Amino acid sequence: MAGAPGGVILRTAGLRKHFGGVQAVGGVDLSVPAGDVRAIIGPNGAGKTTLFNLITGDLAHDGGAIYLDDQDVSGLPPHQLCRRGMGRTFQITSIFRRLTAFENVQTAFLTHHRRHYNVLRRARSLYREQTSGLLERVGLGEQAAKPSGILAHGDQRRLELAIALASSPRLLLLDEPTAGMAPRERHEIMALVAGIARETGLTVVFTEHDMDVVFAVARRITVLHQGAVLAEGAPADVRANADVQRVYLGNPEPTR
Amino acid sequence: MTASAPRVIAIAVAVLAIAPLVLPPFFLQLLTEIAIVGLFATAFNLLMGYGGMVSFGHAAYFALGAYAAALLVKKAGLPMLLALPVAPLVAAAGALVFGFFIVRLTHTYFAMLSLAFAQIVFTVIFKWKGLTGGDDGLLDVWPPPLLKSPAAYYYFTLAVVGLCLLALHAIIDSPFGYALRAARESPRRARFIGVDVRRHQLLAFVLSGLFSGVAGALFAFYNGSVFPDFAYFPKSFEPLVVALLGGVHSFYGPLAGALGFKVLEWLISRQWPIYWPLFLGGIVVLVIIVLPGGFVGLVSGGRWRARPAA
Numbered sequence: 007m008a009g010a011p012g013g014v015i016l017r018t019a020g021l022r023k024h025f026g027g028v029q030a031v032g033g034v035d036l037s038v039p040a041g042d043v044r045a046i047i048g049p050n051g052a053g054k055t056t057l058f059n060l061i062t063g064d065l066a067h068d069g070g071a072i073y074l075d076d077q078d079v080s081g082l083p084p085h086q087l088c089r090r091g092m093g094r095t096f097q098i099t100s101i102f103r104r105l106t107a108f109e110n111v112q113t114a115f116l117t118h119h120r121r122h123y124n125v126l127r128r129a130r131s132l133y134r135e136q137t138s139g140l141l142e143r144v145g146l147g148e149q150a151a152k153p154s155g156i157l158a159h160g161d162q163r164r165l166e167l168a169i170a171l172a173s174s175p176r177l178l179l180l181d182e183p184t185a186g187m188a189p190r191e192r193h194e195i196m197a198l199v200a201g202i203a204r205e206t207g208l209t210v211v212f213t214e215h216d217m218d219v220v221f222a223v224a225r226r227i228t229v230l231h232q233g234a235v236l237a238e239g240a241p242a243d244v245r246a247n248a249d250v251q252r253v254y255l256g257n258p259e260p261t262r
Numbered sequence: 263m264t265a266s267a268p269r270v271i272a273i274a275v276a277v278l279a280i281a282p283l284v285l286p287p288f289f290l291q292l293l294t295e296i297a298i299v300g301l302f303a304t305a306f307n308l309l310m311g312y313g314g315m316v317s318f319g320h321a322a323y324f325a326l327g328a329y330a331a332a333l334l335v336k337k338a339g340l341p342m343l344l345a346l347p348v349a350p351l352v353a354a355a356g357a358l359v360f361g362f363f364i365v366r367l368t369h370t371y372f373a374m375l376s377l378a379f380a381q382i383v384f385t386v387i388f389k390w391k392g393l394t395g396g397d398d399g400l401l402d403v404w405p406p407p408l409l410k411s412p413a414a415y416y417y418f419t420l421a422v423v424g425l426c427l428l429a430l431h432a433i434i435d436s437p438f439g440y441a442l443r444a445a446r447e448s449p450r451r452a453r454f455i456g457v458d459v460r461r462h463q464l465l466a467f468v469l470s471g472l473f474s475g476v477a478g479a480l481f482a483f484y485n486g487s488v489f490p491d492f493a494y495f496p497k498s499f500e501p502l503v504v505a506l507l508g509g510v511h512s513f514y515g516p517l518a519g520a521l522g523f524k525v526l527e528w529l530i531s532r533q534w535p536i537y538w539p540l541f542l543g544g545i546v547v548l549v550i551i552v553l554p555g556g557f558v559g560l561v562s563g564g565r566w567r568a569r570p571a572a
Contacts, residue, residue, distance in 0.1 A: 064450065084453035094454055102447035105440075113440045114455040122441035122457060123465070129437045166451075173455055 013075070015040040015177050015209050016061070020070035023056055030056040032233040033070065040176070043203050044211045045220045048230035049254055054213040055097055057230065058181050062094050063087050074177070093175030095166045097182045097213075103155030107146055107165050110154050112137045114172035136172075144168045144198065160191045167195070171202070178203075180212035184219060192216055196223045221245070229254060267514075278420060282413040290412040291484075296524045297423045298481050299504060303516035304430055305473035306501035311510035312434055313466045314446030315365070318373040319380030320474055320501050322360065325493035326353040327475025328482040329387060329394060332403040337393075342405050346422070346479050353475025354468050356383070361467035365460055377495065384493035399489035403482050419480055426473050431513060433469060442466050474501075503542070507549050509556025518557040 016038040023031040031053045038044050046054050059065040061072055063084045071080045074090055082090075102110050115133035116122055141150050144164040149157055154165055163183060170178060180199065184192035196214075200223050203210050214220050220227065220241070227244040229237040231254070237247045244250055282290055302324055309315045330352035334345035360379040367375055387394045394400065404410060409418050433439050445452040445459045452459050482488045491497065501516070508519025526545065531538040553559055 062454070083458075084450070085456050085458045088454050088456040096450065100448045100451035102444045102451065104447055105443060109440065110444075113437075113444045116437040117441055117444075117456045120456075121437040122462070123438055125433045125436045125438045127437060128432075128435050129440045130435065132437065169451065169455060 013040050014038065014073075015042075015075060016211065017073040017076070018057075018061065018070060019073070021057070021060055021067055021072065022069040023060055023065060023067050029233050031060060031067075034230070034233070034235055036228060036235070038177075038209060038211055040209050041203075041207055042209055042211075043200060043223060043225045044209075045224035045227045046211065046213045046230060047215075047217075047220055047227060047254065048236070052230040053233040054230055055181055056233075058094070058179055058213065062092065062179060088173055088175075091174075091176040092179070093170040093173050093177070094179040095163075095170050095181060095183055097185060099159070099162045099166055101154050101162055101166050101169065104153060106151055107141060107154045107157065107161075108137055108150040110165055111140055111168050111172050114169045118173045140168050140172060143202070144171075160187050160195070163187065164195060164198075167199070175208065177209045177211070180210065182213050182215065184214060184216060189216070189218075192219050193222065199223070282416060287412040290416040292524060292528060294412070294416045294419045294484055295481075296520050297419050298477050298484065299500065299524060300517040300520035301423045301426055301480070302474055302477035303501040303504040303508070303520055304427060304513070305470045305477065307505045307510055307516045308430060308433065308470045308473070309466060310502070310505060311512075311515070312439060312446065313442050313463060315463060315467070316369075316373050316502070317364075317376040317467075317470075317498070318495070318502070319360075319376035319378070319498050320470070321493050321495065321497035322376075322380035322383040323353040323357050323471035323474035324478035324481070324497060325383055325387065325488075325490075326356045326471075327478030328488045328492050329400070329478075330475070331479035331482045332400045332488045333393070335403055336400055342409075342483060346476075346483070349479040349482075350472050350475035353478065354472035357468045357471025357474075358464070361464050361471070365463040365467055377498065380493060380495065380498050384490055384495075387493055388490045394490070397490065399487050401487045403488060404486050405483045409483075415484060419484065422476065422480060426476055427517075430473060434513060438462075438465070503546055505556075506546065507556055509558035511555065512558040515556050515558040522557055 014037050016036065018034055018036040021031055021034045034057060046057065048054055056065065060067045063082055067080065071078055073079065074087070074092060079087060079090065102113065105113065112129070112133055115136055116129060119133070121127070121132065138147070138150065141147050144167055146161060146164055146168065149161055154162065157165065167183065183199065184195055187195065196219050199210060202208060224241055226239065227241055228235060229244060229250050236253065237244055237250050278293070281293060306317065306320050309317055327349045331345045331349035334340040334348060335342055340348070360376070364372055364375045364379065388396055390396070405415060409415050441452065441457050441462055444455070445457055445462055449459045478492065504519040504523045505516045506519070507522055508517065509515030526541070527538060530541045549556060
């Protein structure tokens, strides 16, 4: 298995992206060891989502390089990155709204097992147990048969997490996984993610605005500011960092 | 599908099987046309309903199938039963070449480029008199004597259309069909479960072109001749209108639409031939506003009515 303990699963070197005259990401060096649970925080416009979209191939980068398991994956399209073990969720919930919750996850299993060009089998009977199991794991066992478009917002976020997990990623990028959720729900879903990461050795990189959630879950934190890395370290170090307090936390003693 | 679907299908097959015993030839011809249009619209709906891609140029693949069938019989001297399976491959090849460019675009641009390619096919057919007969078309494209009677060709058409519908239904229920729907619902999410969305859409385009070509080839032998207007843009709008009338979110919608479309066309145009387009326009407006699920939505309301609560 690649991404063995101690190895670096994700690395970016001098990653750059500008939109017109605006430098959204200006030379970011990021290094995420396998098994890390890494929060990327920063004020609005710091470049968090752009950085995510560069890493996941949803945006083309202007310069620098991206390495997955020490292999240069710069410029690979999303479906190939997915095949190489990268998974993600989107800031704006992206699910297959007119399919049932069950079919959403089942389709992800079908594709992960490279059955998606098969026109001869009936899809309905395939990967049923795995699909049920995963829906149970994210707390959607009861909702399986409903069209996913009518699920509650929080349940849709859980569903997208299940879709991403069905591809058995080794690296999972979550772009504001708790956006639009009530505080209690935020902690539930991040506890779920952290639990899965512990059980499976999955590496998680996530962005998040709720500092309570960040400090409760993250093992390490990277702070972005104006498209560059301002600080990086264990939660306690980041919290104590004067620069970080000045530009982001805005409070010498952030409330817990 | 609703639980009663198998029973409805069984009854429909039984009625269609005994129809030649009770109906005069004219109605058998009408039913043959309905079956062909139904196949054309179902092939079209693989793209629109399941793939979320609206083509304004499907006449291209219908015409490629029809002209390939006619040319194989007339110029290459192939028997009809050999020309019929080969002709759709020509349509599929056309869909592969055109689709390669078309699926790179989305929405309006997708529709306009598909229309442009169909107009190119039309122009080539119209101008290449030496091969296609141009404006005069190709005449005497008849099936062998055994299949020439309205009843015989009716049964033959039903059998071929039936097999194609089974194949299309299997495609839609297959893992390929699931991934196609996923790409329709959210292309970026589909990419990040590992679907090469563009390739998937191209394959669906080729399959849709293939079955449109079957419809074209069947129609060539039914009609006994082929003409450039098979590729002209009104022909491209036929499957679109038929699918909308019947309902694009059901496998059976385009078939119901073909039945309604052809019966209405017959009823209205024998009374007021020049006003048929006016009536058709009115009916389409009514269906879109009152019955967004099409004719099929009347019967099987539930499933696709489901809308997000917020």
